[in-house]
Amino acid sequence: MRIYKVLSVLLEYPTQELLDHWQEIERLLPELEHATPEDIQALQEFMRWAEGLTLTEFQANYVKTFDFTPENALYLTHHLFSEQDRERGPALVDLSEYYKQQGYEISDGELPDYLPLVLEYVAMLDTITDVRLFLRQSAHVADIVAGNLEKIESPYAPLLRIVERHGRLVEIAA
Numbered sequence: 001m002r003i004y005k006v007l008s009v010l011l012e013y014p015t016q017e018l019l020d021h022w023q024e025i026e027r028l029l030p031e032l033e034h035a036t037p038e039d040i041q042a043l044q045e046f047m048r049w050a051e052g053l054t055l056t057e058f059q060a061n062y063v064k065t066f067d068f069t070p071e072n073a074l075y076l077t078h079h080l081f082s083e084q085d086r087e088r089g090p091a092l093v094d095l096s097e098y099y100k101q102q103g104y105e106i107s108d109g110e111l112p113d114y115l116p117l118v119l120e121y122v123a124m125l126d127t128i129t130d131v132r133l134f135l136r137q138s139a140h141v142a143d144i145v146a147g148n149l150e151k152i153e154s155p156y157a158p159l160l161r162i163v164e165r166h167g168r169l170v171e172i173a174a
Contacts, residue, residue: 001028003035003043003166004131007159008119010046011074014058022051034128034166042158049155065156071148076113079141115142115163132169139167 006025009018026047029040050058066072073079081088095112099105099121110117118138122131146160 001032002123002131003032003039003162004119004123006032006043007162008116008123010043011116011119011156011159013062014050014055016055019055019058022047034131036165039162039165042162046155046159065149065152065154069148072145072154074115074145075111076115076118076138076141078113079144119163132166135163135167137167139164142167 006028009025012018026044029035029043029047032040032043035043053061066074070078077088077091081091092112096106099112102121104121104124106112106117112118115138118134122134125131125134142160142164146157146164149157149160
């Protein structure tokens with residue numbers, strides 16, 4: 001399993017299904033494809049933190065962190081365009097069309113720029129180069145959100161730093 005799928009799952013709203021698969025995810029961490037030792041450590045620390053919470057506490061923390069705090073939103077275009085910016089809509093349409101052209105269907109009426117959805121998509125890409133090229137477009141926003149989360153000492157911050165690092169690896173290699 002690729003690290004991007006695990007990040008996608010951990011950045012989604014926590015559900016009982018996630019908790020039902022928690023031990024399976026923990027067992028997979030050391031074997032994650034494309035994960036550095038630093039990535040694995042950050043994931044393990046996040047999971048240790050979350051293990052100490054009830055599902056209700058986990059969900060409340062998620063909502064407080066991402067849904068009630070716009071500067072932490074996991075919608076990438078939210079950080080690129082102002083609320084009244086007319087370019088956000090076309091950007092979302094373009095991204096939706098891109099996914100359709102690639103044969104990737106968005107379910108549950110989710111917006112195409114939702115970071116967990118983006119990570120789920122890149123987890124399906126064939127090459128690590130394709131993954132990182134796609135993530136490159138998300139690295140700047142991941143940096144912004146990670147910085148905001150670090151200010152409030154959120155345990156989610158290291159997960160966003162992983163996304164940022166993987167998107168910036170293309171810049172280093174270029």
